[in-house]
Amino acid sequence: MQPLRVGLIGLGTVGSGVAKVLTESPQRMTHRAGRPVELTRVAVRDLKKRRDVKLPSDLLTDDPLAVAGASDVDVVLELIGGQSPAKEVVLTALEAGKDVVTANKALLCAEGAGLFSKAREVGRCIAFEAAIAGGIPIVHVLGQAMAGNQVTAIEAILNGTSNFILTEMLQRGESYDSAVREAQELGYAEADPAMDVDGTDAAQKLCLLTQLAFGTRVTPEAFPQQGIDTLDLADLQYANELGYAVKLLATAKLIDGKLEMHTQPTLIRHNRPLAQVDGAYNMVALTGDAVGPMWLSGQGAGQMPTASAVLSDLIDVAIGRAQSTFNRLDLWDERTAVPVQPAEDIYRRYYFRFPVEDRPHVIADITGILGNHSISLASVIQHEAPEVDDTDTSGAPIVPLVIMTHRSHEGKIRAASDELNKLACVRQPWVCMPVSD
Numbered sequence: 471m472q473p474l475r476v477g478l479i480g481l482g483t484v485g486s487g488v489a490k491v492l493t494e495s496p497q498r499m500t501h502r503a504g505r506p507v508e509l510t511r512v513a514v515r516d517l518k519k520r521r522d523v524k525l526p527s528d529l530l531t532d533d534p535l536a537v538a539g540a541s542d543v544d545v546v547l548e549l550i551g552g553q554s555p556a557k558e559v560v561l562t563a564l565e566a567g568k569d570v571v572t573a574n575k576a577l578l579c580a581e582g583a584g585l586f587s588k589a590r591e592v593g594r595c596i597a598f599e600a601a602i603a604g605g606i607p608i609v610h611v612l613g614q615a616m617a618g619n620q621v622t623a624i625e626a627i628l629n630g631t632s633n634f635i636l637t638e639m640l641q642r643g644e645s646y647d648s649a650v651r652e653a654q655e656l657g658y659a660e661a662d663p664a665m666d667v668d669g670t671d672a673a674q675k676l677c678l679l680t681q682l683a684f685g686t687r688v689t690p691e692a693f694p695q696q697g698i699d700t701l702d703l704a705d706l707q708y709a710n711e712l713g714y715a716v717k718l719l720a721t722a723k724l725i726d727g728k729l730e731m732h733t734q735p736t737l738i739r740h741n742r743p744l745a746q747v748d749g750a751y752n753m754v755a756l757t758g759d760a761v762g763p764m765w766l767s768g769q770g771a772g773q774m775p776t777a778s779a780v781l782s783d784l785i786d787v788a789i790g791r792a793q794s795t796f797n798r799l800d801l802w803d804e805r806t807a808v809p810v811q812p813a814e815d816i817y818r819r820y821y822f823r824f825p826v827e828d829r830p831h832v833i834a835d836i837t838g839i840l841g842n843h844s845i846s847l848a849s850v851i852q853h854e855a856p857e858v859d860d861t862d863t864s865g866a867p868i869v870p871l872v873i874m875t876h877r878s879h880e881g882k883i884r885a886a887s888d889e890l891n892k893l894a895c896v897r898q899p900w901v902c903m904p905v906s907d
């Protein structure tokens with residue numbers, strides 16, 4: 471039996487997890503792949519760094535392109551992340567006639583179109599299960615199990631770091647900064663954690679999901695995107711009191727022939743499965759026209775869950791299934807691509823929290839502006855401030871005013887927001903989040 475010779479590029483969180491299984495469980499890999507799977511070359515940036523996986527030192531190099539093009543490598547695992555040299559690695563591997571497995575959503579979101587067509591041109595494949603939702607086999611589900619469906623809706627928690635931070639803050643009372651540090655130590659965060667907390671990573675994953683599910687090529691600029699970095703613990707607590715969890719929710723829904731898309735912190739009712747996803751877990755809630763609703767949940771970040779997805783792609787390459795899945799993926803078809811709905815037309819409920827002066831007419835001023843834009847209110851909560859001494863001349867105390875609206879168009883919310891920003895009684899920053907019932 472000819473072994474499958476693997477060139478591993480990147481021996482960080484994910485690469486080390488993959489290397490551990492390849493070196494510690496060779497029989498399992500041989501059995502599942504139908505032939506031995508051998509690590510023949512490994513590229514890292516720093517040859518002196520201590521590794522938590524034992525490898526013969528002659529396997530290691532700091533030249534990733536040499537591994538990508540090496541004659542003793544059949545398949546390249548690109549696990550370095552970012553744009554460069556990851557793009558050059560993938561192109562070199564494809565041009566040298568090798569299949570590629572990658573976990574790099576940033577690269578595929580920016581350069582996927584060119585890389586996928588290059589792979590098709592040279593008759594190779596790119597497998598990327600680990601790029602979306604960590605250990606959840608969502609690419610396999612969309613590419614194989616749901617192949618007979620038209621997907622009509624995706625609502626997903628796709629960033630493990632953000633979900634971990636939100637859980638730590640609300641349930642364990644941790645500060646935002648210490649929760650970010652812990653996510654980095656646990657290997658959930660990107661090399662630059664700003665990509666996690668500002669919503670970029672989830673938006674990149676949503677673009678890939680949209681390509682797979684709807685055959686539509688989208689970039690994150692095409693839809694509203696916001697991260698958890700502007701959230702306040704108070705909003706998680708108010709949402710909780712109102713019966714909602716706040717999650718960084720990525721949405722793509724087919725409505726009247728257009729795609730409603732956004733990635734934003736969103737209030738989700740406690741009784742929905744998405745609201746119950748905690749820690750670094752992800753969930754993809756899908757609806758297919760034949761299968762109906764489906765929920766897939768699992769660890770969306772971290773060493774071994776992500777390695778699990780890379781290994782499944784590697785086995786698929788070994789047995790020839792990756793190529794056939796890649797060829798059948800509904801990646802881009804101009805004839806069937808669905809346009810993205812303009813953000814102003816998005817129609818849903820909203821949560822507002824305004825820090826306001828506690829004095830007469832404030833609620834009337836705010837609700838008046840919302841009413842003038844035909845935004846109907848579902849509830850208004852103002853928590854009492856401590857009663858002030860009548861002789862205190864320091865001005866009205868600031869209290870939170872929380873408003874839930876009925877459904878409204880995003881365009882009206884934006885127009886009302888411009889006017890609310892001009893009200894002297896409303897202090898900055900105030901918060902507006904969508905609601906998903």
Ligand code: NAP
Pocket residue numbers: 479480481482483484485513514515516517519532533534549550551552554555573574575576600601604657658659660661770771772773776
């Ligand atoms: P990481 O821990 O930062 O590891 C990156 C590895 O790439 C390191 O071993 C680094 O070498 C190596 N590297 C970087 N630049 C290089 C260069 N120019 N030449 C050679 N080697 C280079 O990153 P990670 O968390 O494993 O993530 C890897 C990929 O998986 C990223 O695309 C990420 O988005 C994706 N991903 C990660 C997770 C997760 O939970 N961590 C989950 C899903 C997907 P040194 O070790 O010498 O520095």
Ligand code: HSE
Pocket residue numbers: 601603604628629630631632658659660666671770771772
């Ligand atoms: N940084 C990413 C996350 C890794 O936290 O979800 C998984 O893609």
